[in-house]
Ligand SMILES: Nc1nc2c(ncn2[C@@H]2O[C@H](COP(=O)(O)OP(=O)(O)OP(=O)(O)O)[C@@H](O)[C@H]2O)c(=O)[nH]1
């Protein structure tokens with residue numbers, strides 16, 4: 043019998059959750075993008091997720107990894123609890139070009155604290171090619187201050203290779219045999 047694993051992608055708007063799920067998915071992704079000038083905080087993107095993203099990875103043994111992306115904007119945070127239900131792990135993406143990305147990381151780790159207590163989490167910092175500061179070291183310092191030891195990587199959400207490495211780190215921490 044095949045196994046089904048559910049993973050959640052979260053993080054602030056523009057961090058690349060929808061992009062990362064599209065990079066990884068073996069099926070056409072289900073998205074709930076909305077175009078609205080009032081809602082879009084970033085000039086470089088024209089839509090935002092208002093409910094969820096869904097993609098799926100087929101493993102060789104017929105097992106499936108289901109990928110769910112949350113909306114980044116807090117006004118849609120009512121979806122966060124719904125989407126984490128039954129999830130095995132969390133991918134937190136952080137946009138390094140935002141005004142205070144380390145505070146964003148802290149915000150999402152706090153918002154998902156209950157889920158994280160029961161599961162595993164991996165952190166990917168995106169858009170470092172656009173704004174190289176802060177560095178990973180500063181994220182590590184904040185994690186330490188929060189009493190957390192979590193894997194953290196620089197990733198480009200558009201790169202299938204980058205996001206699969208991130209996912210592999212998460213899967214490995216969940217079950218080294220996966
Ligand atoms: N330059 C650069 N662009 C990136 C990188 N990662 C993602 N992007 C771009 O950043 C944007 C991310 O947009 P989305 O994937 O819609 O972001 P999201 O996290 O789903 O945002 P919400 O749905 O609004 O919460 C896209 O235009 C990507 O092409 C990166 O590492 N560098």
Ligand SMILES: [Mg+2]
Pocket residue numbers: 059060061090091095111112113114
């Ligand atoms: Mg999105």
